[in-house]
Amino acid sequence: MDKTFKYVNYLWDDKKANALKGKEVDLFLYRSNILGADLRITNYGGGNTSCKTIEKDPLTNEDVEVMWIKGSGGDIGTLTRSGIAGLYTNRLRNLKNVYKGLDDEDRMVGLFNHCIYDLDSRAPSIDTPLHGLLPFKHIDHLHPDALIAVAAAEDSEKITKEIWGDTMGWVPWQRPGFDLGLQLEKCLNENPGIRGIVLGSHGLFTWGDTSYECYMNSLEVIETASAYIEQKTKEKGSVFGGEKIKSLPSEKRKEKASELMPLLRGLCSSEKPMIGHFTDSDVVLEYINSNDLERLAPMGTSCPDHFLRTKIQPLVLNLDTAEDVSNTDSILKKLQPAFEQYRQEYADYYNACKHDNSPAMRDPNPVIIIYPGVGMFSFAKNKQTARVASEFYVNAINVMRGAEAISAYTSLPRQEAFDIEYWLLEEAKLQRMPAEQPLSRKVAIVTGAGGGIGKSIADKLVAEGANVVLTDINEDYLKDAEKTYKKDQVAIALCDVTKEDSIKEAFSKACLAFGGVDIIVHSAGLAISKSLEDTELKDWDLLQNILVKGQFLMAQQGVAILKKQGLGGDIVNIASKNGLVAGPNNVGYGTAKAAQQHMTRLLAAELGEAKIRVNTVNPDGVIVGSKIWEGEWAEGRAKAYGISVDELPAHYAKRNLLNEIIYPEDIANGVFSFVAILDKSTGNIINVDGGMANAFVR
Missing domain, CATH: 3.40.225.10 (Class II aldolase/adducin N-terminal domain)
Incomplete structure (x- = not known):
């Protein structure tokens, strides 16, 4: 054989x-x-x-x-x-x-x-x-x-x-x-x-x-x-009637896609938030750049397994490859009517085909969106579903390609398609699906996520259903962290939070991977414990750059995307009890943490109208599992308290009201509270310190 x-x-x-x-x-x-x-x-x-x-x-x-x-x-x-x-x-x-x-x-x-x-x-x-x-x-x-x-x-x-x-x-x-x-x-x-x-x-x-x-x-x-x-x-001799337009170069396609995806995501999320996926494979480009796209795309797919996941037909954007998609107002003027027309056509399809016992009309927004010369976007309830929808439409493209080569492609009549899409048995299958997790349909970006508190925060957000972009300055940490997650859960981005271009690139990767961002967590940090006399200018600058400037740049770049989407969002900054409490040998670190806390309040006041909540989680004494305690900081704090480094965990546990050791996952729970439960809270601080009376906010 x-x-x-x-x-x-x-x-x-x-x-x-x-x-x-x-x-x-x-x-x-x-x-x-x-x-x-x-x-x-x-x-x-x-x-x-x-x-x-x-x-x-x-x-x-x-x-x-x-x-x-x-x-x-x-x-x-x-x-x-x-x-x-x-x-x-x-x-x-x-x-x-x-x-x-x-x-x-x-x-x-x-x-x-x-x-x-x-x-x-x-x-x-x-x-x-x-x-x-x-x-x-x-x-x-x-x-x-x-x-x-x-x-x-x-x-x-x-x-x-x-x-x-x-x-x-x-x-x-x-x-x-x-x-x-x-x-x-x-x-x-x-x-x-x-x-x-x-x-x-x-x-x-x-x-x-x-x-x-x-x-x-x-x-x-x-x-x-x-x-x-x-x-x-x-x-x-030719496929799909030959090429109508030329593709942009690969990097330009991805650049345009990452700029456009938050806008598309916002429009696709008019009923429920969606997660995005982008592909510009050769198979996709051959189809979307062809003369026959205009004829074939409205026909829809033929196989029930295809259109159940891709909807009956895609939305083809009437955008030139030369369009400046970074001009939000200009692009929205073109996109909004196209989405309104698609929704109306879907409603017309539903009303023309429905039966007396048909389920109520589902989300009328497109699943597949085509941008000739650039690529294909898909949007669904989570990354896996969005990716699979894209794969199914690629299958549909292959089917059209083959059928057109053989003779001519035919799709299912609209009534037949509707009877499958709104079949009561399909509806029953949807109703049997497990309830969505609290952070399903959310995308988070976490700095310092290669280990320690940042990694624990990412773990918690993923466990609760979010997609997370892990960022860190250490590539080895990132790659090791990525291995701990399943396919479609995370993406990684090497990021130096002190550099604007590096942060822009990280957000661009978030948009390309998942369509945008909803939750911004600034967890990257370090600690330097020195007296005033011993604190050098380089120490001061390093703390200010990573903790304060990094927080500012993350907020500035992230808010631009949140506003593009129009879905609100969350910014959670990981500060410290030391921003509230005065102590010895802490002038650089304590000042930076206080700046982080007040910047949070300032941004909360500014961004509330856009439904963007900005809050702070204040850890204290996170020794076990925290990377900042692996170096000189632990020695400095031990010296300040007159104890050995080995005695620090017990020391910190004994000094809080609950006599509890604080772990990185405790900080992650604080972040989760803000982004999943306290949805009407902004400008606030959660102290995760076991109870430190001198750090009480009021």
């Missing part, structure tokens, strides 16, 4: 597979994962896979056939045992006896639960009967770009025959459900010996007697379609 492929990745590892020999469900999960690892085969959350095994019925002790299938809302690339459903195959097939036709589809989904064999099953998906009514032991239902291109071509059935002859079946578009399962069964009965079925406008079904045979069948079918499309593309 040929294992060489040009258009898909052959990822089967005999060693890994042999280790799973005799464990059919584990082997099915392995097959699913490697199929899902190739985005040309299927996107995150797309497609479905299954296998059938013989198990003991726990009630009769008889051998029964059980079908194991990806459960509702799962992803084959990351599928585990907990994400699948196990159903009695025979019971599932017996549902044919009670099925009453297309109007009975929603009721049938509820009946799937009566077929459950494995009590730990995930909720069975709508695709369950499509697998259960076919007799094969192993089945893949995938959404490969090449196959959907064939499925979305205007003469799809004819093309299917031309590519595979009598070895592939074809079924016209139909919404997933029990009846589609019956149509697949009918197609197989009428065409015995076929190796798979093309679903019009939808995707591919393939199968095999073993997990490996099923895997190879899927790859071979996709490979054949891909080669056919490449040949047709060569024959046609």
Whole structure:
């Protein structure tokens, strides 16, 4: 069997597979994962896979056939045992006896639960009967770009025959459900010996007697379609009608995107805040710069998995690449009418297609936004969803490209698209989603986040749902910190808070990575403990630059973005008890911290009208886990109190009212309180010091 492929990745590892020999469900999960690892085969959350095994019925002790299938809302690339459903195959097939036709589809989904064999099953998906009514032991239902291109071509059935002859079946578009399962069964009965079925406008079904045979069948079918499309593309000579405009150079594209994203984010967030993603890949640029963009973009996508995540069509910006997107007022005058028109057209689509029992209209803002010559933006509730929406639209681009090369691209009729988008079963799936975390839809930037208090603050914000841009002057610290997070949670930016250009670059990275920023935390710092006589001018300047100037520059650059978005925001500055309390050997540090505290009050007074809250968290005695205590500061403080460095933690704990050691995570909790709970508080100070009477604000 040929294992060489040009258009898909052959990822089967005999060693890994042999280790799973005799464990059919584990082997099915392995097959699913490697199929899902190739985005040309299927996107995150797309497609479905299954296998059938013989198990003991726990009630009769008889051998029964059980079908194991990806459960509702799962992803084959990351599928585990907990994400699948196990159903009695025979019971599932017996549902044919009670099925009453297309109007009975929603009721049938509820009946799937009566077929459950494995009590730990995930909720069975709508695709369950499509697998259960076919007799094969192993089945893949995938959404490969090449196959959907064939499925979305205007003469799809004819093309299917031309590519595979009598070895592939074809079924016209139909919404997933029990009846589609019956149509697949009918197609197989009428065409015995076929190796798979093309679903019009939808995707591919393939199968095999073993997990490996099923895997190879899927790859071979996709490979054949891909080669056919490449040949047709060569024959046609141009893609998407050829190039209409030239792309800007790469750095200019990213510069423009980072300038524009806060404005787009603000407009996309008219109902709920959104997180952004940007891509300017070659595939995207070829499409968005083409002569056919104007014709193809309004047609929308064809595959239900695509438009459920990208909306029915994108918003194409009428902006020239020469536009000065930094001119907020001028650009908003162009963008606002475009967004208003998009929202109105979406409302018109909803009102024209809705049924008496349709769910209420969802957010009418675009998910995909195209800027010819620059790139493509996507906006969704979190970074992963925004990135996945972008990936799905890239799949849709590939589908359009292939279908246009074959003959002509066709999309689903608007009513069919609406019936999928607002299907009551889809609505039920949305309602089952877990509640969003407190800081979901928020983007934070934290200085000094490579370690110590800054890293703990970043940890807390991420744990509560925020996306965080970690900044630090030490690149090694940053890279080590980045490794502690999952994909899509954070971005990193090397940043010297004493330099304006460095801070600008950090905010630019935040905008490009997530669309903007909502929370600005200035945590970067150092401490120098010296008497007046011993304090040198370089000590004074260093403290003022990092603590005070850094705070000023972070606020100045960050507020410009917050105002662009128009969503309000939070600035939290990490100062110190020493800004409130006079003590020995502390003139430089204490003065800088006092300046930080008063700057916070000044900015709170100035920025309240823009709904930007500015507050301070005052730590004290954070010795364990804090980087400033690793150097001379600890020695200086120990000297000031007449004790040894080793005695400092106990000393600081004993001197506060609660007799508590203060940890970096305690400071992080103070920040979280301001940005997630105290949403009507500004100009305030939270002391996180265990209770120091001489530091009481009042």
